[in-house]
Amino acid sequence: MKFIPDKDILLFKSCLVNVEYPGVESSTCYIFDRIDVDYYVDEKQSCCTGLGHYYDLFDQISTTALAARNFHLAAETGHKNIAVMCATCYAILKKSAKILNQNEEARNKVNQILDDSNLENREYTQGDMDPTLNIFHVAEIFFNKRDEISSLVKVDLSGLRVATHHACHYCKVHYNDTIEGVRDPNLIDKLAKAVGVETIGWYDHKSVTCGAGFRQRFTNKEASLAVTAEKLQALKDNKVDLLLHMCPNCQMQFDRYQPYIEEKLDTEFNIFHLNISQFIALALGADPYKILGIQTHTVPIEPLLKRLNYSLESNEKIDVEAKKSPN
Amino acid sequence: MKTIKLKKESVQLVKDVLKDIKASPDLGIYKCVQCGMCTSVCPGARQTDYDPRDMIRRVLEDDETVIDNDNIWNCFSCYTCNSVCPCGNNASEINQILRQMSIDKGEGMKKIVSFTAYGDSFMELGVGSIPSNFFDVMVKDIGPGYMDLKINIEDIRTDLGLGSYILPEKAIDEVESILDNSGFKDRLKKIKRCK
Numbered sequence: 001m002k003f004i005p006d007k008d009i010l011l012f013k014s015c016l017v018n019v020e021y022p023g024v025e026s027s028t029c030y031i032f033d034r035i036d037v038d039y040y041v042d043e044k045q046s047c048c049t050g051l052g053h054y055y056d057l058f059d060q061i062s063t064t065a066l067a068a069r070n071f072h073l074a075a076e077t078g079h080k081n082i083a084v085m086c087a088t089c090y091a092i093l094k095k096s097a098k099i100l101n102q103n104e105e106a107r108n109k110v111n112q113i114l115d116d117s118n119l120e121n122r123e124y125t126q127g128d129m130d131p132t133l134n135i136f137h138v139a140e141i142f143f144n145k146r147d148e149i150s151s152l153v154k155v156d157l158s159g160l161r162v163a164t165h166h167a168c169h170y171c172k173v174h175y176n177d178t179i180e181g182v183r184d185p186n187l188i189d190k191l192a193k194a195v196g197v198e199t200i201g202w203y204d205h206k207s208v209t210c211g212a213g214f215r216q217r218f219t220n221k222e223a224s225l226a227v228t229a230e231k232l233q234a235l236k237d238n239k240v241d242l243l244l245h246m247c248p249n250c251q252m253q254f255d256r257y258q259p260y261i262e263e264k265l266d267t268e269f270n271i272f273h274l275n276i277s278q279f280i281a282l283a284l285g286a287d288p289y290k291i292l293g294i295q296t297h298t299v300p301i302e303p304l305l306k307r308l309n310y311s312l313e314s315n316e317k318i319d320v321e322a323k324k325s326p327n
Numbered sequence: 328m329k330t331i332k333l334k335k336e337s338v339q340l341v342k343d344v345l346k347d348i349k350a351s352p353d354l355g356i357y358k359c360v361q362c363g364m365c366t367s368v369c370p371g372a373r374q375t376d377y378d379p380r381d382m383i384r385r386v387l388e389d390d391e392t393v394i395d396n397d398n399i400w401n402c403f404s405c406y407t408c409n410s411v412c413p414c415g416n417n418a419s420e421i422n423q424i425l426r427q428m429s430i431d432k433g434e435g436m437k438k439i440v441s442f443t444a445y446g447d448s449f450m451e452l453g454v455g456s457i458p459s460n461f462f463d464v465m466v467k468d469i470g471p472g473y474m475d476l477k478i479n480i481e482d483i484r485t486d487l488g489l490g491s492y493i494l495p496e497k498a499i500d501e502v503e504s505i506l507d508n509s510g511f512k513d514r515l516k517k518i519k520r521c522k
Contacts, residue, residue: 015454018492019480026487043490044498047454054404055442056426056435057518060348062511069505091406099348106348117504172410182410209370213403216371218461219441220401223374227403260468293487296476298469 001179002132004144007038010079011138012070012093014086015047016248023293024085024248027281028138030291034284035148037141040079045070050088050249054214060099064106065113067096071129072122080129083138085277087167087247090137094174097131100124132177137170139187139246139276140179146194153195154285155308162199163240164188165231165254167247168209183207188244188276195283199244205234210250217253228253229261232269242272242304244279251275256298272304273297340389347424355415359383365408365418377401379408379418386421395434399425436521446506446515453494453502 011032017024025041032039048070049063070093074082084090099106104126111123129135142149166185171178180187185207189199211227213220232254235243245251255273262268274282278292288294288310294301341356363380371377377398385393393399399422408418429435444458457465466474476483481491494502506512 013492015456015492018454018484019456019477022480022484022487022489025489029488041490043495046494046498046502047449049449049455051457052442052445052449052455055439055445056423056430057439057442057446057515059427059509059511059514062506062509062514064348065505065509066502069501098351102352103348113505113508116508117501119501119505168405168407172406175410207407209403209405209407211370211403213370213405215400215438215442216403218464219438220375223371223401224403226374227370256465256469256473259470290486290488293483296480296483298472 002177004136004140005081006036006141006145007081008079009037009039009081009083009141010045010074010077011039011041012082012084012089013041013045013047014084014089014248015050016252017085020252021248021275021278021293021296023291023296024251024275024277026291026293027275027277027286028085030281030286031142031149031277031284034152035142035145037145039083040077042073042077042079045073048086048089048092050086050092051214053092054088056215061106061109061113063092064096064099065110067093068100068110068114068124069119069122071097071100071124075128080134082129082135083141084136085138085275086249087137087169088249090135091169091173093135094131094177097129097135100129101126101131131174137246139170139191142191142194142276142280143179143187146191149191149280149284150194150196153283155283157195157197157279157283157308159307160197160304161239161241162192162197162244163203163235163238163242164192164199164206164244165210165246165250166207167245167250170246171207188246191276191280192244195280197283200238200240203234203238203240205231210247210253212249212253224253225257225261225264228257229265232258232261232271235271236269240271242274242279245273245275248275258299271299272301273299274301338387338389340386340391340393343428344386344421344424347427349420349424349427351417351420353415354417354420355412356383356386356421358414359387359416360414362413364411364413365416368407368411369418370403370405370407371401375401379422382425383416383418383421386425394425394428394432399429400438430518433521436518440518440521443515443519446511450503450506450512451499453499454492
C-alpha cells in the first residue's frame with residue numbers, strides 16, 4: 001500500500017465544508033489532535049474551483065494555475081502533504097498535479113500566468129507535487145492511524161445500523177490511488193469498524209453516485225434527485241439508521257434533500273447522515289454542537305443522540321455503560 | 328457485424344480530444360471495444376438519453392455533431408464509467424473535453440451562463456458560491472432553516488473554533504490576478520454576453 005503521512009500536512013479547506021458542514025473541519029481537527037497528526041490550515045489557500053470546474057465554467061488551465069498557487073503555499077510553509085475533506089478537491093488537485101508534471105506546455109503556460117501575476121516565486125517545477133504520495137483524503141490519514149483511533153473510543157455506537165457512501169471523486173477518478181476498494185469500496189466501513197461499529201457492508205447501490213452530478217442538481221433536478229431517491233430506497237430496504245459520508249457535496253445531496261424527496265414520494269426514509277470525521281469524533285466523545293456541528297444539518301441528529309443516551313440539555317455525554325440497567 | 332472503421336482522414340476529432348489539456352496521457356480511447364460497460368453503469372444514461380458508449384463511437388467516427396449534442400450535458404461527472412472500463416478509456420473525461428469544445432464554439436456557453444455568478448464570487452472572495460437564482464430554489468426546497476444557516480454561518484464557525492473562510496485581501500488579489508492572466512476573466516465576460 002502507498003505510504004500515508006502523519007506530518008507536514010496542509011489540511012485543505014473545502015468551500016462546501018466551510019459553509020455547509022463546518023463541523024466536518026472541527027471534527028477532523030479534533031481527531032488529528034488526538035492521534036498526533038501534524039497539520040496546518042492556511043487562510044491564504046483558495047478554493048479548488050470544484051463546483052465551477054465541474055459545471056464547466058472554469059477551464060482546465062485556470063483551475064491548474066490556482067492549484068499551482070496552492071501547492072506552493074503548502075510547500076513554502078513546510079506542509080507538502082495535502083489532506084482534503086472533500087472528494088472533489090481530491091480529484092481536482094490530483095488532476096492538476098498530474099498535468100503540471102506530465103504536460104510541459106501546460107506547465108509553461110501556468111508558470112507564465114504566475115509570472116504575469118507577479119508571482120514569479122511561486123513557479124511550479126516538475127515533480128514539486130507528487131499526486132500519489134502528497135495528496136490524500138483525511139479518511140486515508142485516519143485509516144493509517146486506525147489502531148490509535150480504536151484505543152481512544154469512549155462512546156459505544158455499536159447499536160446503530162450503519163451503511164457507507166464512498167464518494168465517486170475519491171474512488172473512481174484516480175482509481176489506482178484508491179485504497180480499500182474501488183468497485184466495492186470499504187475504506188469508511190473499516191474506519192467505522194475501528195470505532196467498534198460493524199457496518200452492513202455491501203448493499204445494492206453501494207457504489208452508485210449521490211446524484212448531485214454538479215450541474216444536474218441545478219439544471220436537471222428531477223434526474224438528479226431520482227438517483228438519490230433510488231439509493232435512499234436501497235438503504236431503507238436494508239433498514240439503515242445512519243449513512244456515513246466522506247464528501248460534503250454528497251452529504252448535502254442526501255441530508256439537504258432527503259426531506260424534500262420524502263415529501264415528493266410520500267414516503268419516509270428516516271436515515272441520519274454524518275461525515276466519517278463527525279462519526280469518529282462522536283465515538284471519541286466530542287461535543288455534538290461544539291465539535292460535530294450538528295446544528296448545520298437539515299435532517300436533525302438529535303433523535304440519534306437520544307438513542308445513544310446523550311443528554312442534549314447539558315451538552316454532556318452520559319456514559320453508555322453507566323446508563324445500562326443493572327438487572 | 329458493424330465495426331468502426333478508422334480511416335486515416337477521419338480521425339481529426341479524436342486527435343483533437345487527445346491533444347486537449349484535460350486528456351490523460353494514457354487515455355485509452357483507441358482501445359474502446361464498444362462493450363457498453365460505461366453506459367450500463369451510467370446514472371445519466373439511466374435517467375436521460377445520454378449514452379457514453381455512443382458518444383465515444385461518434386468521436387471515433389469523427390462525427391463532430393456530437394459536440395453540440397444536448398445529451399452530453401447529462402453526464403453526472405461521477406466517473407463510474409472510468410472505474411469499470413476494461414480498456415482504460417475514460418468517457419467522463421472525454422465528455423468534459425467535448426463540453427469545452429462546445430463552449431469554445433459558442434453553443435455550449437448557453438449551458439453555463441447560469442453559473443457565472445460563481446466565477447464573480449471566486450474573484451471577489453477566493454471561494455465560489457452558489458448563484459442566487461439556484462440558491463433561492465434551494466431555500467424553497469430545503470426550507471427556511473437553510474437560510475438561517477447562511478445568515479448565521481460565521482457565528483456557527485466561531486462556536487466551532489474555526490476562523491473566517493474568506494481569504495485575506497492580498498490572497499484574493501493574487502487569485503484575481505491569476506484568473507485575469509489565465510483568460511478566465513475574459514471567458515466569464517464572453518459567457519455573460521450570451522445571456
